[in-house]
Amino acid sequence: MDDLDKSLIGLLSADARISVATLARRLKVARSTIQARLERLENSGVIAGYTLKLGEAAREGRLRASVLVTIEPRGQAAILTRLKSIHEVEKVFTTSGRFDLLLQIACANTQILDQVLDQIGAMSGVKSSESLIHLSTRIDRAV
Structure with a gap:
């Protein structure tokens, strides 16, 4: 480039x-x-697509959370397949350190978030999870 x-x-x-x-x-x-x-x-794959970035007005009313997940060895493929079926799971990242996956979740309310967290915790191969609810955005440089 x-x-x-x-x-x-x-x-x-x-x-x-x-x-x-x-x-x-x-x-x-x-x-x-x-x-x-x-x-x-x-x-060449440098530009993967053209997209829309939602502003705060569109994101209002959406509860966002990050979920850190520890999984059983060799359980990642099956867990990823199940996570794809949960609409509220927006992104899944693999990580280094004591957690294996970082999930980005968006829900309409705490009741739905609670249900999603229960679904994730009940998956076979999930050893533990820790949830972090996003309160406010202070810096957003995402494109």
Whole structure:
């Protein structure tokens, strides 16, 4: 990736809906150059897609939590399959340290969160879990 690619990704990170013509004007290159760069970045996997980032107004009313999970050895594949079926589980990360998985969960209320946590705790292969409810967002640099 060269400086033009980095600048292009920076502009798209700020506004994924920006037009190719506007990108070309801002970066002072031809539209065909931008189109070719975008195609190359997409094909190489640098750009995996274009998405929507919800603002606070859309996230209001959603209870968010991180759940740290310790699992039995060799139980990860089966647990991941079951976690995929729980709609409230937004993301699952593998981790290093004393926990094996970190789950990002979003629910409408504490009652649903409680049910989801019970489902996770009842899965065979789950040894233990620890829940952290998100109270407020202080910094959000996610693209």
